[in-house]
Amino acid sequence: MSAEQPTLPPVRLPADAELARDALAAPLLARAVRLARWAGPETRVGAGGELVDEQLQDAVDVLGLTVEADGEDAGEGVGSFEDTEAYEEAVEEAEILAADAWRLAVDTGLVAVEDGADDETPGGAGPGENLALVTDGSPQDVLAIWLDGFDAVFADAVVPVLDDLDTIVGEDGEIDLASLDWDPEMEGEFLEGVLGNLYLLTVSEGGPGDGPVPLPALAASMVVPDDMGEPTDDVLEQVSDAMMRLDEQFRLLEAIGLVEYQPVDEALMAEEGEEPAAPLDDEDVSRYGMVRLTTLGLYGVRARMLDAGVDAPAVGDLADKGADALLGGIAGYPEAAARAETAAWLSGREVETAARELLHAARGADAGSPLRRLHCQQALSLVGAEAEPAVREVLDDAELGGLARVWLAERGAADVPAPSESMVFWLAIDTIAAQLDADGDLQEVQELIEGLTGRHSGFFEAAWRVEHPATGEVLEAMGRLHRDKTAAKEARKAAFKARSRSGS
Structure with a gap:
């Protein structure tokens, strides 16, 4: 979906x-x-x-x-x-x-x-x-x-540190690049990958945000395979080598304002001829280096990503676009970012016109339409009574009538017509479909499902008849997620009926 x-x-x-x-x-x-x-x-x-x-x-x-x-x-x-x-x-x-x-x-x-x-x-x-x-x-x-x-x-x-030029300068006075064991393209891709991982950690929900990232974790993200359990000694040695390279590189990047960097403690550096010790002590992890992208660094890394064709959105990108672009664009945004993007879109727009545009863009029977309607509802929660004329215009709309009634009721509006039973169940299916698409908190989805079934006796007997393109998928999901075994079994039976009726 x-x-x-x-x-x-x-x-x-x-x-x-x-x-x-x-x-x-x-x-x-x-x-x-x-x-x-x-x-x-x-x-x-x-x-x-x-x-x-x-x-x-x-x-x-x-x-x-x-x-x-x-x-x-x-x-x-x-x-x-x-x-x-x-x-x-x-x-x-x-x-x-x-x-x-x-x-x-x-x-x-x-x-x-x-x-x-x-x-x-x-x-x-x-x-x-x-x-x-x-x-x-x-x-x-x-x-x-x-x-x-x-x-x-x-x-x-990404240029290697040349400690002893005599060993790499040929008789003609030119530097012998082959003797350096240095691949400039590979080194560039490595540093690009590190900055990309640091960017992702910074902007992701649940990441460190403005906090610093330990250098060992950043190096490991580039070296340790995702499916590896306990790293081998060889992999730990590669992590240590990567840390030493990054320590030099972040010192340079700090000067241009890209990062704030706490260097590796010199006392931890290996003695000449020894391999660096692997960073395993969590209590001392800050001694192995800590780095964070500055706000300017986020801007700079994003600019390089955009140049490379990476989809790296920023809040405000959709502010001057249509309502369809807004509702479609924020489909994968975390809640706080979606709210900020929507607020930026609404800013400076006439409320009634904006509400009408949002409602028009929320229509549809495609796979993304339930989530669009959810975001439309959330967008309308940010506007005042000036939107009421536009909302009342869709009271008889099969797809938007339930949403409109909820918005009016929440504001204590008068003369809100009661929904038909078919509209109630259509809205229930649409809401669950949107929450499933939003990849939200599993417990919240379970509570929504159990709340709906608890308030409506015979929910599944009515739900499988709902003319909504996601009915079968929603009922299957309810069968998986409902924590009451009897209700879960009823949901699975209802899903089978819905699919048989629709022929899918």
């Missing part, structure tokens, strides 16, 4: 203006914007568009990352140090942050560069076309820049 449903539950996103503010506050993009505003006639770049060494130090100063030799911490995110080695590490970290920000500024069009010919002939740089959009563009312009930045960081994240 169920209609086709979206691949993913709908996500709730704030307005583009709020997302754009979050984008500009992302540390990496904020630093890229500062460098783009600094770039000018004196800026010099190398053959690949990177800042030359002396200019890189200037960029460090512009970003406030300067490390003072006396040990004072003068910069953003640079810790204090007590010896020469710590000082050199702090300087290197500051230069990496500045170089990453410059590269992002180039990748996102915030900076325009003219590459140098060689080390002796540097090129120049200046503000790019997109820099003006940061202040003068629309929120959508800012988000487009951020998405370009996300793409660039994603590409960096």
Whole structure:
């Protein structure tokens, strides 16, 4: 009976203006914007568009990352140090942050560069076309820049860390990719899958919502087969390897504002030459890393999904569409999301006209029609007495008359005609069919079934005669779900009669 449903539950996103503010506050993009505003006639770049060494130090100063030799911490995110080695590490970290920000500024069009010919002939740089959009563009312009930045960081994240370049650089000076045992397409698909799983966990009912997800669980979701019971040692080793890769990748993605990430506790890292220990202690699970998608991250991952052709709806997508699209579209939505989508659709519409459109769209004898009528009833519960003229128009409608009477009675309306017995039983069958399609709480469906049969003596003798396309299926379901054995047997007999009568 169920209609086709979206691949993913709908996500709730704030307005583009709020997302754009979050984008500009992302540390990496904020630093890229500062460098783009600094770039000018004196800026010099190398053959690949990177800042030359002396200019890189200037960029460090512009970003406030300067490390003072006396040990004072003068910069953003640079810790204090007590010896020469710590000082050199702090300087290197500051230069990496500045170089990453410059590269992002180039990748996102915030900076325009003219590459140098060689080390002796540097090129120049200046503000790019997109820099003006940061202040003068629309929120959508800012988000487009951020998405370009996300793409660039994603590409960096799937590149392996090259600890020893000497071992992979050939005699011709080129990097031997074959020696890396690295498949860029496979690495990209792995990270896409991880972000997809994190997205699904975040938007699903019963998931962590805004809470963080343990890194071991996320890694296991990509490695451990669904039908595997106790993971083998080999699988646990693969989970640990995946965790270490994700630890590096999430550190990068956090800088662009995609995630909030609590890294793996360094004390848990394996000693050189040892395999990482498998994360099995639930009490210490947070030490193995915790990650959550930010609101901006939800926006970014959804954008990539949409580009890939994935059905990833957002609350508000249906607000400007017709009533038929609304009632059909929310068929697979969780209750809270369906209510929010409906409220957005009703907002700004004239109540009587909207009610009339909803009732018209709820008609039908197709498999999805009972659920449409249920959602129509729920939508009408959000409107006031202004809808009454439209509701009264369908009192004599075989499919909508029962629904209309319920709505009027709940509001204490006068002159509500009593329903015929056939209308009462048709509405009962339709309501149960809708609840079965909605895949709601089993206990609630059982209580609905038992309540209906308890209020109407001889329910099944009348129900099998109901001219509704779902009568047979509903009675079969009642036979399975009714907790009274006698009533369940009567339901199964009634289902057989209904199918025999209809010839199905």
